[in-house]
Amino acid sequence: MRNHEDQWLEEIYRNLLPQVARMVHRMNGNLEMAKDVFQDAVIIYLEKQRQQTLPANVPAQAYIMGIARICCIRKMKQTGRYTSLENINSDISVPADYYALPPVERSVLNYVKAAGKRCLQLLQAFYYDHLSIQEIAAGFDFKTPHSASVQKYKCLEKVREQIKQSDYAETVS
Template sequence: MIKQTEDPIISLYREGFPHFARMIRRMGGSLEEAKDAFHDALLIYMEKEKAGKLNLHSSPKAYLLGTAKICWLHANDKGAILALPERFEAAEPEDTATEEMEKSLMESLVRSGKKCMELLTAFYYDHFSMQDIAARFGFNGKRSATVQKFKCLEKVREEIKSIQRYAQ
């Protein structure tokens, strides 16, 4: 008897969703929010794969988890850091509020430090792999580079929070 292999999407769901649901629970989200975000990410993954535009810099599971986290953050108004203008250049502002948000984002990026700004640019805009980033910045390996990228993002997020608290 020939064993049929499981559909790759079902396999991705089976492997990724429990991990994602735990992560969202730790971040204060509900199971329903986790399901919604994960399903959105799965649709994005399938659409990009079908269109031939899926450009993976990591495993499909990691891509799906990252996309799902972005979907969850945006759905819960926690994704302001993810709306970075291309190459950190200010886009044409639609209004004063947008201009102020972009200005505070740029200030936060600058305050995070030159090395953080270069690391985030290398990852998000130049699309270097974590291994390439590790070599470029002198980290011991891709795990160290990943940890440093996370610390840089946290630094930027904290800067944004402090600016928002100061402005209120």
């Protein structure tokens, strides 16, 4: 019986220690930490096995990997390598201009305005106010929803044509 347990432990060490080492390395740990985490995980697994409190239908390797992940996170917290989300705002600053619109997006509005007031209103109603084509047809006095859809398409084509003719098209290509 003892020989069987030794073989099982040897197989677990051979198969899982490299996986745990890779996981710990991805979390910015070193080989020593990986060995500690792995041994803790195996001991916890064996204690739960003796107490018969292991969940049913969970392979030993998967369970040990899960325990190792939790142990690694706890060790990272203890050694200070782990940054909690509460402290992240003080550690990382967002540049002041991060939320500013890029110049290209600002100029697209100019192209829409240049397409005409009616096009601006029609596109705004569809894209920003999220009105349906039926609501737009009624609100803009189109005879049918199809004619409203055609007019929306024509407005978009006007904007596209202006962009193609501008310097913007040269800078993008």
